[in-house]
Amino acid sequence: MRHIEIPREEDAPDAFKYWKRRHPGAKYYRFKDARVKRVLKDSLIARQKFLCCYCESRIDGENSHIEHIEPQMGGLSERSMDYSNMAASCIRDPKKNEPDFIPRTFEELVGSTLHCGHARGCNRVVSPYDERCERFFEYSFSGRVSVSRALSDPDEIALAEDSIEYLRLNVPSLVLLRRIAMFEAVKMLGDGIPADAVLGESGGKLPPFYPAEKTAVEKARGAAKPAAQEEVSEQFA
Numbered sequence: 001m002r003h004i005e006i007p008r009e010e011d012a013p014d015a016f017k018y019w020k021r022r023h024p025g026a027k028y029y030r031f032k033d034a035r036v037k038r039v040l041k042d043s044l045i046a047r048q049k050f051l052c053c054y055c056e057s058r059i060d061g062e063n064s065h066i067e068h069i070e071p072q073m074g075g076l077s078e079r080s081m082d083y084s085n086m087a088a089s090c091i092r093d094p095k096k097n098e099p100d101f102i103p104r105t106f107e108e109l110v111g112s113t114l115h116c117g118h119a120r121g122c123n124r125v126v127s128p129y130d131e132r133c134e135r136f137f138e139y140s141f142s143g144r145v146s147v148s149r150a151l152s153d154p155d156e157i158a159l160a161e162d163s164i165e166y167l168r169l170n171v172p173s174l175v176l177l178r179r180i181a182m183f184e185a186v187k188m189l190g191d192g193i194p195a196d197a198v199l200g201e202s203g204g205k206l207p208p209f210y211p212a213e214k215t216a217v218e219k220a221r222g223a224a225k226p227a228a229q230e231e232v233s234e235q236f237a
């Protein structure tokens, strides 16, 4: 999971701040203004560099929803209209996850099994705004995410395990796409593209499955290192 800076209330879009001023005390379930909601969601997507806050699949306005880090809890949460409590997560419409639903587009394939914000419910998972989240997980070339073997605190291990389970980060569609992203990254390195270009931003967008791609790049460069070191020592021999 990629750590994202927590949004500041003052950075919320003006249209959203204006709506809140006109509806003091309103909870999120009363926030029905589709235009303002879209502006709000687009701002979250842009600051997340077009990646889901949990799984890092590519998101845009059509295939995502506004996620509450502290869940709305059926309207009980006092933070349901706080910009700092919102993020953009993949899958717009959970109804498209019926057993007989046949995905027709790439986005529908990614969303064809429920995961991330819509799968989580009110379960406690690590927040992408918690800077610990980056060291909670590790990625293998199979495409699977697992709890980092570097973790030792039992509470952190439990939270990382729960996050994978409740966010369903290893559903087959995510594992497959993560695996493809990792192999693509290694292939690009092999083609001579520099690592910072493989992992670089383009038009405000980071590559999908960025943390897994970063692992792939680091592993590929680590494997290449001994040869590079030999070259250096030969030069100094």
Ligand SMILES: [Zn+2]
Binding pocket: 052, 053, 054, 055, 056, 057, 089, 090, 115, 116, 117
């Ligand atoms: Zn996701």
